[in-house]
Amino acid sequence: MELPQQVATYQIFVNNQDYKTLQNHVWDDIPVPAKFTVNQKSYRIGIQYRGYHIRKMRKKSFQLLFRSPSMFSGVRELHLNAEYRDPSMIRSKLSFDFFKEIGNLAPSADPVFLKLNGSNAGLYWQLESVDDLFLKKRGLADGTIFYASNDDANFSLIAPDKKAKSSLESGYTLKIGNKEDIGLIRELVYKINTLHPSDFKAEIAKWIDLPMYFLWLAGVVCTQNYDGFIQNYALYRSGQSGLFEVIPWDYDATWGRDIHGEIMEYDYVPIQGFNTLTSRLLDIPEYRLVYKSLLESILETRFTVAYLEPYIVNLQKLIRPYVLLDPYKKQDIETFDREANFILTYIRKRRSYLLDKLIQLQ
Structure with missing residues (x-):
């Protein structure tokens, strides 16, 4: 796992009236004009808040949309995540780096220090959009991309509140593709829920990249992203293979903490995970063994304290000086300093739990 080389400094300037509009309309996804400056080069951008829970917090996350020039470092937009509830x-x-280590697709994340109208706004993580440029950067075939934008994206006909969904595509937002591509989601969800068991194995392999799906499942189970099974992901359908692949997104509530930053016990998420697609796949003995074998390998080689500790310690060491400059986080520096040990304790306990539960995948 490769550490970032540095923490870039970004400056954003928003005029007073536009800044008041931004602050007074926290829940609007309408960008206001601003100027973005880095390394003495300036860009005209649109800026808006992003996320859900974080909009209620003192330190908020931002989305930047580049207007002129229309590209910055090969992207059209940036997601600046505040990580306000994550003490680490x-x-x-x-x-994201763990997912990449085990062979899955995942967006890049880079630390930046943000100044807003000349004042320190804090340490942020610049997250890469999962879009056509994401695919191009990795040499992947063009395709369709959907965002799982809420917890209706559980591959089921029933929403988490036990009510019937309003539509088969409920929970998904089309990011890249045509309106006609929404039919792909409708057909996928319909097949997952209605295929007869005798037909499911052969048919689902025509829709889902199964090796990649099981890698993603192993990643969610190890990191214990509770929401990751029903949202917090993107669906990419390769125009070459016609298969869907799951890409993780929004993973601050992981490694032993929930969305509020509170402790999530190491055994909270079962080894089988949960959502309708996963349940149907793991009903098939052959697929259970595929997942078991992948998970065993990850627990042996990647999801260990010995493998992850140097990266965790050095990553926190890199960003610590900027946490001390963060007006929203500097007062919690003692908690920040303890959090590496908290994460390592979680890894130790979670790994032991998963090793003990592997027998359930026989």
Whole structure:
């Protein structure tokens, strides 16, 4: 796992009237104009708040949309995550790099220090959008991308509140593709829920990249992202293979903490995970063994204290000077300093729990 080389400094300037509009309309996804400056080069951008829970917090996350020039470092937009509820400030970065280590697709995450209208706004993580540029950067085939934008994206006909969904595509937002592509989600969800058991194995392999799905499942189970089974992901359908692949997104509530930053016990998420697609796949003995074998390998080689500790310690060491400059986090520096040990204790306990539960996948 490769550490970032540095922490870049970004400056954003928003005029007083536009800044008041931004602050007075926290829940609006309407960007206001601003100027973005880095390394003495300036860009005209639109800026808006992003996320859900974080909009209620003192330190908020931002989305930047580049207007002129229309590209910055090969992207059209940036997601600046505040990580306000994560006392370690590294859980998203650690999660995405862990997913990449085990062979899954995941967005990049880089630390930046943000100045807003000349004042310190704090340490943020610059998250890469999962879009057509994400695919191009990795040499992947063009395709369709959906965001699982709420917890209706559970691959079921029934919403988490036990009510019937309003539509088969409920929970998904089309990011890249045409309106006609929404039919792909409708058909996928319909097949997952209605295929007869005797037909399911052969048919689902025509829709889902199964090796990659099981890698993703192992990643969610190790990091214990409770919401990751029903949202917090993107669905990419390769235009070449026609298969869907799951890409993680929004992983600050992981590694032993929930969305409020409170302790999530190491045994909270079962080894089988949960959502309708996963349940149906793991009903098939052959697929259970595929998942078991992948998980065993990850627990042996990647999800260990010995493998992850140097990265965790050095990543926190890199960002610590900027946490001390963060007006929203500097008062919690003692908690920040303890959090590496908290994460390592979680890894130790979670790994032991998963090793003990492997027998359930026989």
